[in-house]
Amino acid sequence: MPANRLAARSVEVSIVVPLYNEEESVALLYERITAAVSGMGVAYEILFVDDGSTDRTLDVAAGLAARDVCLKVIEFRGNYGQTPAMAAGIDRARGRFIVTMDGDLQNDPADIPLMVAELTDSYDMVVGWRRNRQDKLITRKVPSWIANRLIGWVTGVPIKDNGCSLKVYRASVIKQVPLYSEMHRFIPAMASIAGARVREVPVRHHARQFGESKYGLSRVYKVLLDLASIKTITSFAQRPLVWFGLLALPFALCSLILFIAAFLPLLGDSQAPSLPFAGTAVLLGALSLFLLMGGALGELIYTTGDIDMSRYSGITAVTFRERRSQPRDEAEIAQTAQED
Amino acid sequence: MQQTEVDISAIVPVGSRRDDLPALLDEYAEGLRQAGVSFEIIVVLDGPREGLMNELAPLMAARSWLRLIELARDFGESAALTAGFSRARGRMFLTLPAYYQVVPADLGKFIEAGCQTDMAIAVRWPRAGSTIESWRRHVFHWLLGFITGQRYRDLGCGVRLLSRDITVEIPLYGERHRFYPTLATNRGFEVREIELAQSSKDDFRGRYRIREYLHRLLDILTLFFLVRFTKKPLRFFGTIGFLISALGVLFVTIVVIQRLFLNVPLADRPALLLSSLMLVLGVQVFALGLLGELIIFTHARELKEYAVRRVIGGDENPVEAPRLDAVDPGPKSG
Numbered sequence: 001m002p003a004n005r006l007a008a009r010s011v012e013v014s015i016v017v018p019l020y021n022e023e024e025s026v027a028l029l030y031e032r033i034t035a036a037v038s039g040m041g042v043a044y045e046i047l048f049v050d051d052g053s054t055d056r057t058l059d060v061a062a063g064l065a066a067r068d069v070c071l072k073v074i075e076f077r078g079n080y081g082q083t084p085a086m087a088a089g090i091d092r093a094r095g096r097f098i099v100t101m102d103g104d105l106q107n108d109p110a111d112i113p114l115m116v117a118e119l120t121d122s123y124d125m126v127v128g129w130r131r132n133r134q135d136k137l138i139t140r141k142v143p144s145w146i147a148n149r150l151i152g153w154v155t156g157v158p159i160k161d162n163g164c165s166l167k168v169y170r171a172s173v174i175k176q177v178p179l180y181s182e183m184h185r186f187i188p189a190m191a192s193i194a195g196a197r198v199r200e201v202p203v204r205h206h207a208r209q210f211g212e213s214k215y216g217l218s219r220v221y222k223v224l225l226d227l228a229s230i231k232t233i234t235s236f237a238q239r240p241l242v243w244f245g246l247l248a249l250p251f252a253l254c255s256l257i258l259f260i261a262a263f264l265p266l267l268g269d270s271q272a273p274s275l276p277f278a279g280t281a282v283l284l285g286a287l288s289l290f291l292l293m294g295g296a297l298g299e300l301i302y303t304t305g306d307i308d309m310s311r312y313s314g315i316t317a318v319t320f321r322e323r324r325s326q327p328r329d330e331a332e333i334a335q336t337a338q339e340d
Numbered sequence: 341m342q343q344t345e346v347d348i349s350a351i352v353p354v355g356s357r358r359d360d361l362p363a364l365l366d367e368y369a370e371g372l373r374q375a376g377v378s379f380e381i382i383v384v385l386d387g388p389r390e391g392l393m394n395e396l397a398p399l400m401a402a403r404s405w406l407r408l409i410e411l412a413r414d415f416g417e418s419a420a421l422t423a424g425f426s427r428a429r430g431r432m433f434l435t436l437p438a439y440y441q442v443v444p445a446d447l448g449k450f451i452e453a454g455c456q457t458d459m460a461i462a463v464r465w466p467r468a469g470s471t472i473e474s475w476r477r478h479v480f481h482w483l484l485g486f487i488t489g490q491r492y493r494d495l496g497c498g499v500r501l502l503s504r505d506i507t508v509e510i511p512l513y514g515e516r517h518r519f520y521p522t523l524a525t526n527r528g529f530e531v532r533e534i535e536l537a538q539s540s541k542d543d544f545r546g547r548y549r550i551r552e553y554l555h556r557l558l559d560i561l562t563l564f565f566l567v568r569f570t571k572k573p574l575r576f577f578g579t580i581g582f583l584i585s586a587l588g589v590l591f592v593t594i595v596v597i598q599r600l601f602l603n604v605p606l607a608d609r610p611a612l613l614l615s616s617l618m619l620v621l622g623v624q625v626f627a628l629g630l631l632g633e634l635i636i637f638t639h640a641r642e643l644k645e646y647a648v649r650r651v652i653g654g655d656e657n658p659v660e661a662p663r664l665d666a667v668d669p670g671p672k673s674g
Binding site (some may be wrong): 045052061062065066068069071072073074075076077078079080081083084085087088092178179180181182221222225226228229232233240244247251276279280283284286287290291294297298301302304305306 | 527528529571572574575578579606609612613616617620623624627628629630631633634635636637638639640641642643645646647648649650651652653654655
């Protein structure tokens with residue numbers, strides 16, 4: 001271990017906040033987080049990730065960081081989006097527990113201690129549920145309700161509020177989840193590949209004080225396409241051939257039925273098979289073959305890639321063992337260790 | 341001069357199009373000298389050119405700033421530039437064409453204006469040339485701007501000033517040098533266009549044949565995919581596949597309804613085959629998108645989606661004052 005690492009404090013809780021043009025909110029946000037977390041009596045760090053803001057967000061945040069070693073600001077070279085910003089913060093977080101939240105003050109940092117306490121009991125991930133959401137009904141709440149139902153149904157992780165950024169993770173679990181594109185919406189589903197147990201708790205939600213909403217709900221078709229990829233990745237990433245085989249099955253069945261229909265007239269008095277039926281049958285048969293081959297290609301991709309599912313099962317096993325041998329609250333254990 | 345670092349490494353890739361090189365190189369050197377920077381000029385010969393080598397090698401005796409690299413075969417301009425970058429000792433890289441595009445005496449002005457950003461590209465302005473030529477240029481840049489959302493005015497100009505970081509982060513191959521500004525902007529680098537006078541010897545006529553146009557179009561298509569959809573292939577393939585399939589389903593429904601209720605016979609109708617073909621094609625394109633997603637997922641760890649300029653504060657790297665170039669002592673400090 002290098003010397004500078006030894007010099008750095010050990011950290012219990014890391015709070016990651018992506019910021020994009022939030023110059024009015026930053027100072028207040030910092031104060032509220034500090035007030036909430038310092039009351040927990042554990043070592044913490046705050047990571048502000050400046051996602052290429054064009055206003056004075058970075059200057060304000062850097063000014064705060066100069067006064068407090070608990071605050072670290074990560075400056076991006078450009079604007080890359082909310083998910084990369086979260087990923088950057090999570091990559092650099094040193095705490096055993098990682099909290100993510102929005103930078104627009106709509107989440108209340110006062111909920112953090114409660115959520116961390118929930119996590120240490122028996123879950124790998126605690127997500128916030130904005131029970132009294134302070135947003136416009138038609139443009140935000142209704143689309144979000146439909147999207148959440150759909151996401152829960154497809155991914156098998158029924159969470160009422162996927163859009164809430166206030167979440168607490170066990171660092172060992174979230175650091176294994178690949179975060180890219182706009183995947184932050186699907187972190188619970190992705191984490192469930194790693195066997196993470198997810199708990200949902202109601203959190204406070206405030207109306208927006210400053211500025212406009214920056215990360216709105218994406219257009220419907222984007223969510224639908226993302227869902228299709230998530231489904232492929234989560235449930236069948238390990239066995240692409242099976243997943244593509246399942247896709248191919250209905251087409252193969254249709255093809256078979258049409259073949260039978262095409263050649264049925266031969267049993268009667270007709271001389272030639274039915275041409276439209278035969279043609280369509282051949283096409284659909286070709287399609288199912290193509291999909292099967294695609295599955296085989298998927299197997300190849302999976303083997304050459306660096307996602308190793310055994311690593312995921314490894315994490316879950318460790319978490320289990322910890323839980324069996326250490327029935328006490330993990331925060332308590334950490335505190336006694338510090339006192340020793 | 342062997343190991344010392346210089347301010348500017350100028351790289352001149354030499355392909356089939358070139359003017360009187362010894363004279364041009366001396367003019368470039370004079371321009372750089374007037375700019376008051378220490379420099380070296382690296383000439384990269386793209387493939388062995390016997391005569392040219394014999395012509396240039398004697399020049400090296402009297403010119404300590406000149407270096408020559410000869411590639412084993414014709415690899416293209418991007419590869420030549422990469423070879424130059426990897427051997428350059430300068431803090432900043434300057435790419436220069438092997439023919440007259442700008443007035444070499446203006447290089448000082450260009451460097452002074454360009455060193456404030458990550459990448460500066462020259463725009464030849466005011467521009468000579470025929471109306472057709474000007475239209476061709478406008479259409480190309482408009483199309484590129486429409487597709488990538490970034491407007492540039494003169495991507496054909498070979499005069500660019502770049503920081504070393506860019507060349508490390510964005511590898512060049514194929515025809516990508518032409519779109520270097522676009523790719524750099526996409527990675528979050530700051531790119532600025534700087535107007536320079538066009539050289540009176542910039543003679544460019546009749547080089548664009550049909551094949552060239554086709555290549556450009558395919559390049560734009562590649563760029564479109566690279567810039568927009570690398571991280572979310574299903575958004576690209578899925579949308580196309582879904583549209584094709586939806587059309588196919590619509591046509592099949594119409595044909596089947598006509599058969600069932602209007603008694604139009606199916607057997608002699610190509611419409612049925614066409615529509616079911618579209619359905620099948622759409623599903624295939626969609627499946628390709630799913631495979632793409634699988635590729636991205638399994639390589640997500642290698643594909644860093646963001647670039648950090650610096651980290652401020654924390655107990656490992658405490659700050660004394662805001663706006664300190666702690667991590668990236670790049671050209672910006674100048």
